[in-house]
Amino acid sequence: MAINKQMEKTPMPEQKPDIRASNFDEVATGYTEEMAVNEATRCLDCKHRPCVAGCPVNVQIPDFIARIVKGNFEGAYQTIKQTNSLPAVCGRVCPQESQCELKCVRGIKGEPVAIGRLERFAADYHMKLHEDKAERPKSNGHRVAVVGSGPAGLTCAGDLAKLGYRVTVFEAFHTAGGVLMYGIPEFRLPKAIVQREIDMLRDMGVDIETNMVIGKVISIDELFEQGFEAVFIGSGAGLPSFIGIPGEGLLGVMSANEFLTRINLMKAYRDDYDTPIRRAKRAAVVGGGNVAMDAARCAKRLGAESVYIVYRRSENEMPARLEEIHHAKEEGIEFCLLTAPVKIHGDTNGNVNALECVKMELGEPDESGRRRPIEIKDSNFMLEVDMVIAAIGNTPNPLIRMTTSGLEANRKGCLIVDENTMKTTREGVYAGGDIVTGAATVILAMGAGKQAARAIDEYIQP
Numbered sequence: 001m002a003i004n005k006q007m008e009k010t011p012m013p014e015q016k017p018d019i020r021a022s023n024f025d026e027v028a029t030g031y032t033e034e035m036a037v038n039e040a041t042r043c044l045d046c047k048h049r050p051c052v053a054g055c056p057v058n059v060q061i062p063d064f065i066a067r068i069v070k071g072n073f074e075g076a077y078q079t080i081k082q083t084n085s086l087p088a089v090c091g092r093v094c095p096q097e098s099q100c101e102l103k104c105v106r107g108i109k110g111e112p113v114a115i116g117r118l119e120r121f122a123a124d125y126h127m128k129l130h131e132d133k134a135e136r137p138k139s140n141g142h143r144v145a146v147v148g149s150g151p152a153g154l155t156c157a158g159d160l161a162k163l164g165y166r167v168t169v170f171e172a173f174h175t176a177g178g179v180l181m182y183g184i185p186e187f188r189l190p191k192a193i194v195q196r197e198i199d200m201l202r203d204m205g206v207d208i209e210t211n212m213v214i215g216k217v218i219s220i221d222e223l224f225e226q227g228f229e230a231v232f233i234g235s236g237a238g239l240p241s242f243i244g245i246p247g248e249g250l251l252g253v254m255s256a257n258e259f260l261t262r263i264n265l266m267k268a269y270r271d272d273y274d275t276p277i278r279r280a281k282r283a284a285v286v287g288g289g290n291v292a293m294d295a296a297r298c299a300k301r302l303g304a305e306s307v308y309i310v311y312r313r314s315e316n317e318m319p320a321r322l323e324e325i326h327h328a329k330e331e332g333i334e335f336c337l338l339t340a341p342v343k344i345h346g347d348t349n350g351n352v353n354a355l356e357c358v359k360m361e362l363g364e365p366d367e368s369g370r371r372r373p374i375e376i377k378d379s380n381f382m383l384e385v386d387m388v389i390a391a392i393g394n395t396p397n398p399l400i401r402m403t404t405s406g407l408e409a410n411r412k413g414c415l416i417v418d419e420n421t422m423k424t425t426r427e428g429v430y431a432g433g434d435i436v437t438g439a440a441t442v443i444l445a446m447g448a449g450k451q452a453a454r455a456i457d458e459y460i461q462p
Contacts, residue, residue, distance in 0.1 A: 004041035007110035012117055017330040021300050024186045024269050036121040040068040043113050050103035056447035057083050077126040085158045088193045091120025094443045095321050134203040140164035142460050145228040147214045150178020151442045152234030152433030155449030161204040163457055170212040182265040185294050215399035230428045230456045237394040237434035247344025252352035256295040256391035263298050280387035282306045284355045286341055287391030293324040295389045296333045307333050312340040312360050312373040344388055355383045396435045414438055421455035422448055
């Protein structure tokens with residue numbers, strides 16, 4: 001089939017903004033078979049495959065796209081699954097624009113091939129036709145503990161289970177899935193997709209124990225005493241950072257972590273759940289990352305008339321995905337850029353009623369490479385809001401580190417590991433994902449889980 005010289009990506013069908021802004025159904029509805037084939041024919045099948053080098057789990061991208069071109073959609077899915085255990089997840093939430101698609105040759109003159117959309121298509125096609133039930137591999141007699149059931153933990157557990165290890169996953173929440181369940185809204189990542197992957201792990205013999213706070217219910221040392229030969233820590237970075245301004249103790253101020261957990265994991269947006277949630281009329285979300293976009297869009301869906309993103313730099317410096325910024329704007333989220341909060345004001349009953357802000361300008365780049373925001377004197381102004389959500393980042397919970405001897409961390413509280421093996425400073429303990437990198441992406445956490453699984457196998461069975 002001839003190369004499709006179309007310069008732009010095949011558009012992804014979506015719910016209309018005015019409709020989706022009041023529901024939690026998935027925004028993007030996915031390619032049809034015809035759309036997928038049309039987009040796949042844009043791939044040049046480059047010999048040097050730069051897109052593969054841009055993928056943290058080395059999906060053989062030209063190979064799976066070539067199968068889509070030929071109409072072999074199931075073959076495309078199986079090709080992806082060889083290295084990526086969560087294709088339906090990654091096709092939806094991975095920042096392809098800064099990874100595989102960034103390296104795509106078609107992006108030099110025009111838009112890159114829509115690799116993420118094609119990955120999602122192949123995964124969704126498979127899920128519509130197949131009820132997966134994984135076979136349980138023959139046991140090799142060795143036991144490994146995995147702490148945390150987010151993308152790093154699930155990937156590590158799955159890879160070890162395939163090798164015959166008896167794996168037990170310990171999850172602090174009452175439901176497995178980590179950030180995939182509590183952090184990412186249903187309209188971006190349907191939870192049924194995550195649950196299906198978790199059920200597959202159980203079919204393979206992975207035991208998942210919930211409500212297990214490692215460092216509180218049981219320690220890492222006790223896991224070794226119980227017969228586990230290695231431990232992988234993938235407990236993420238779930239400790240929220242707050243803004244550090246006066247008024248943060250007022251009613252109506254919360255972290256994005258709490259807000260999103262109530263909505264996503266505890267289903268506060270559904271009428272058949274009684275999870276309490278604050279429904280604002282006017283909400284301000286402080287931050288410029290994907291979490292800030294998720295929180296703002298959730299507030300809008302819960303009925304807020306006005307939702308503001310308050311970010312101290314310009315849109316060019318925003319760490320959020322371009323797609324998420326675009327969707328937020330379409331849904332009516334207002335962007336207060338080059339703006340920093342300085343004080344939260346309240347009424348006589350202790351409820352938030354305004355967010356005082358100052359205007360900023362950009363100076364020289366700081367250590368992150370982004371231009372440093374500088375306050376403009378006497379530029380204070382008020383945003384009338386009844387809710388303020390802090391979405392300015394997370395750090396690892398120190399509980400595991402504080403209750404485990406021999407684990408060293410950097411000044412940000414992230415565990416120190418060997419980058420090749422993910423081995424920590426404690427013998428037999430490995431770590432990966434946000435607890436090592438700080439808040440990052442799903443696919444990077446999965447890559448770390450795969451690295452650790454290989455290293456653990458070599459450690460136990462050299």
